[in-house]
Amino acid sequence: MKLYFKYMSILLKSQMQYRASFWLLSIGQFFVPFSVFAGLYFLFERFGSIRGWSFFEVALCFGVINMAFSITECFVRGFDIFSNLVVSGDFDRVLLRPRSTFIQVLGSQFEFTRLGRLLQGVIVLVWAAVNLSIRWTVFKIITLILMIISGIFIFTGIFVLAATLCFWTIQGIEVANIFTYGGKEISQYPLNIYKKWITRFFTFIIPFGCVNYLPLMYLLDRTQYNYHFYMLTPLIGILFIIPCLGVWEMGVKHYRSTGS
Amino acid sequence: MPQIEVSGIYKTFKVARRSSGLRQAVKSLFYREYDTVEALKDVSFTVDTGEIVGYIGPNGAGKSTTIKIISGILVPDRGKCTILGRVPWKERISHVRNIGVVFGQRTQLWWDVPVIDSYELLRDIYKIPRREYMNNLDLLVDTLDLKGIINTPVRQLSLGQRMRCELGASLLHSPGILFLDEPTIGLDAESKIAVRQFIKTINREKNVTVILTTHDMSDIEALANRILLIGNGRIVYDGNLNDLKGRFSTHKTIIINFREYNSPIDDKTLGIPGVSIVSCSQEKLTLRVDGNGILLTDIISRLSNIVDIVDISVESQPIDELIVKLYREYVI
Amino acid sequence: MKAYFSVFKLRLIYGLQYRAAALAGVATQFFWGIMHIMIYEAFYANAASAPPMSLKQVIIYIWLQQSFLVFVALWIRDNEIINLITSGNIAYELCRPCSIYGFWFAKLIAQRLSGAMLRCLPLLIAAFLIPEPYKMALPGSLAAFLLFTVSLFLGLMVLVSISMLIYISMFITILPVGSMVVFSSIGELFSGMIIPIPFMPSWLQKIAYFLPFRLAVDMPFRIYTGHIPVSQALQGVLIQLIWLGVLILTGYASMKKVQKRVIVQGG
Structure with missing residues (x-):
């Protein structure tokens, strides 16, 4: 963990060498999802609601997912652009160092400018939270925070899986976008607006349901019973990272036997 | 007992066949042929502590595959290898703690920060004790003449300066074995001599075993008392440079x-x-x-x-x- | 002209070599299309008032958007050109025996054409084969289809001439990527990439119709769906031509000016 922060500080130092472009890019990142959010707003203005969800309820979801995603993009960037490490052969260097491959790849890159996007996620979240008639309790706030954390773990897991794919194919890597960016896109709306198979896939295979639809039901007091279960679903999302790490280890093993 | 023992290593790769032209490219959309390349065939050798071995051979002969196997990156198909009593690919982490590797064409330093910052980070990666780190750093700064450049970002260094810093970086954790992959590639005459001089010094004073791959035969003449020649995945010559001269001149x-x-x-x-x-x-x-x-x-x-x-x-x-x-x- | 053609052919061969990349791209965009259709489907399920476009029209719009993504996306950047400008190596480019404006323009068009060719056909076939209600549909009439083709290509040229202006502006102030990111995300909103323009509130529609961005995305796609009738479509093509003329002339003139500056300052 200490090593992770060391990596972070050296890369922050690197990016600060280009200070002006760093800040401009951060500001740019703040505005990027703005147009997407504007599109969402206009659709609600036109249609009123989506399968019984109001604008601010969806905005809450949007805020949570975008916060989780931007934090992941910032701190797990090493896995996001892992294909570069494989193509350039620098992954060999990782294997030459007496530390786990996971921590080294994690530390190989940070994209601090994504924090601009985080800020927008925060603003949307706060705006939605204030406008919704939720009676906020300590448990609800904990659940909300857990939703964000769980989202970070799920996105990290997906990034790790996508990176693992690089050990087999570099070109096919774009397909991973379905789960990274696609996962983000899809879970900006509560999952039950989609067809059953999509909802099921993104609940039971990739547990996005655990960060938006299920805990949202609890936050909005829409559960009649079992509300403890709904409250704790984000914890299940966190567990998603475990099989992903297993797959990563398999990928490293494959790489070391083929060296491609 | 030899420090490095390699016996009967085999390694094959599968390589996709790629052809040129629009028609061929369309064809390859549907099926693709693979060639099997036998990179290493029954490679065996031993190296003793403190030796400097020149590992030579034409491009694609299997040099870098060998280096990757003995440095623990690759797992061979079969064969045995023990280095300092360890099997490199089985105990990767404890193995790599004892080796240093320099790739002449790639950098292990962080591009945009001063060299010393990279060194500090390497200290954490290798968990080098403070005292050992300070001693090594002093020694390396002296012998490699790094004083003037250690606070400069890597991207501003010349190739020769950078190579000196790379050598320093790979020796901070006092490894027993040093792998050098074309350490003098692209360097000017003065830097070449400085690098060679340093390799000699470190070999003599710290008894570091050096395995050196290069295409520059004057590197070999200046440094190696022994050469290993690999061709088509086999070791074809293992012996003294003077013997070789006697036999072939x-x-x-x-x-x-x-x-x-x-x-x-x-x-x-x-x-x-x-x-x-x-x-x-x-x-x-x-x-x-x-x-x-x-x-x-x-x-x-x-x-x-x-x-x-x-x-x-x-x-x-x-x-x-x-x-x-x-x-x-x-x-x- | 021959040089432009070989640039195009090279790109195509390059793209074909990476079959897995092309397949992965098609799969991703197919998924994207399905996902967006589902979102609209959910909105339409209990719409309070009559929406400005039928669901089928929106579905066609989405499939066209996914198929021709490489044609119409503003955010595609050519790093080679950016590097030329920022590194000052532009001097070499000035040595070529053809105008930079023409050469870059052709290169950017070739890139988008070859990129789209590989992906749009499989994606359109897939979109035609899937069951209702997600199925893609044929255009309303032959006239609509012809006008769609014309306006799609003109739209592509409008888009490229806009991005040429961005590149040229990079000469004057080394505008970093940050501001380009903002610019393209705003341009995307006004082009109809995020939602078709009829879904916007009327005040925003006015702005969108005033700007040239929508000529590349919203207009051709809605001509195909029949949402824009043939008579209006003809007008639209005329507007495209006018915009194209203005944009290219502006670009060409400012490129000349900038080139002079580069020569005087020595890059």
Whole structure:
């Protein structure tokens, strides 16, 4: 963990060498999802609601997912652009160092400018939270925070899986976008607006349901019973990272036997 | 007991066949052929502590595959390998703690920050104790003359300066074995000599074993007492550089300058079998001497009967030519 | 002209070599299309008032958007050109025996054409084969289809001439990527990439119709769906031509000016 922060500080130092472009890019990142959010707003203005969800309820979801995603993009960037490490052969260097491959790849890159996007996620979240008639309790706030954390773990897991794919194919890597960016896109709306198979896939295979639809039901007091279960679903999302790490280890093993 | 023991290593790769042209490209959308490449076939050798070994061979002969296997990056198909009592690919983490690797073409330093920051991070990665780190750093700064450049970002360094910093980086954790992959590639003459000098020093003073791959034969001549030659995935020669010269240098060239002499000298006037005249002028004679059995004194005494010798120089075959011959001999 | 053609062919071969990349791209965009259709489907399920476009029209719009993504996306950047400008190596480019404006323009068009060719056909076939209600549909009439083709290509040229202006502006102030990111995300909104323009509130529609961005995305796609009738479509093509003329002339002139500056300052 200490090593992770060391990596972070050296890369922050690197990016600060280009200070002006760093800040401009951060500001740019703040505005990027703005147009997407504007599109969402206009659709609600036109249609009123989506399968019984109001604008601010969806905005809450949007805020949570975008916060989780931007934090992941910032701190797990090493896995996001892992294909570069494989193509350039620098992954060999990782294997030459007496530390786990996971921590080294994690530390190989940070994209601090994504924090601009985080800020927008925060603003949307706060705006939605204030406008919704939720009676906020300590448990609800904990659940909300857990939703964000769980989202970070799920996105990290997906990034790790996508990176693992690089050990087999570099070109096919774009397909991973379905789960990274696609996962983000899809879970900006509560999952039950989609067809059953999509909802099921993104609940039971990739547990996005655990960060938006299920805990949202609890936050909005829409559960009649079992509300403890709904409250704790984000914890299940966190567990998603475990099989992903297993797959990563398999990928490293494959790489070391083929060296491609 | 040898420090590095490699025996019977095999490794094969699958490579996709790629062809040019629009039609071929469309075709490859549907199916693709693979070739199997046998990168290493029954590679065995041992290296003792403190040796400097030059590992040479043409491109694609299997040099870097070997290096990757003994440094623990790759797992071979079969064969055995123990380094300092460990199997590199089985105990990767404890193995790599004891080796240092420099790739001449790639950097292990962080590009945009001063060199010293990279070193500090490496200290954390290798968990080097403070005292050991300080000692090594002092030593390396001195011997590599890093004082003036250690606070400069890597991207502002010249290639030669960068290579010195790379060498430093790979020795911070006091490894017992150092792998150098083309450490002098692209360097100017001065930097080359500095790098070689440093390798010698570190080998002598810290008894570091060095395995060096290079295409620059003068590196080998300056550093290695032993060479391993690999071709087509097999070790084809393992031995002393001088032995190699003895075995393969088929001829020497002798140039003799003398006072002006007007009648031409031909092979007959010289009359020594195995010695032939390459060129002849009124003041200079170039001879080619084949084989090792001919004594230089014979030639000189024979010539001094004819002309007044002013100067003699003997040139043996350049090592590059030797290596080319060696490659041909083993059809690699 | 021959040089432009070989640039195009090279790109195509390059793209074909990476079959897995092309396949992965098609799969991703197919998924994207399905996902967006589902979102609209959910909105339409209990719409309070009559929406400005029928669901089928939106579905066609989405499939066209996914198929021709490489054609119409503003955010595609050519790093080679950016590097030329920022590194000052532009001097070499000035040595070529053709105008930079023309050459870059052709290069950018070739890139988008070859990129789209590989992906749009498989994606459209897939979109035609899937069951209702997600199925893609044929255009309303032959006239609509012809006008769609014309306006799609003109739209592509409008888009490229806009991005040419961005590149040229990079000469004057080394505008970093940050501001380009903002610019393209705003341009995307006004082009109809995020939602078709009829879904916007009327005040925003006015702005969108005033700007040239929608000529590349919203207009051709809605001509195909029949949402824009043939008579209006003809007008639209005329507007495209006018915009194209203005944009290219502006670009060409400012490129000349900038080139002079580069020569004087020595890069």
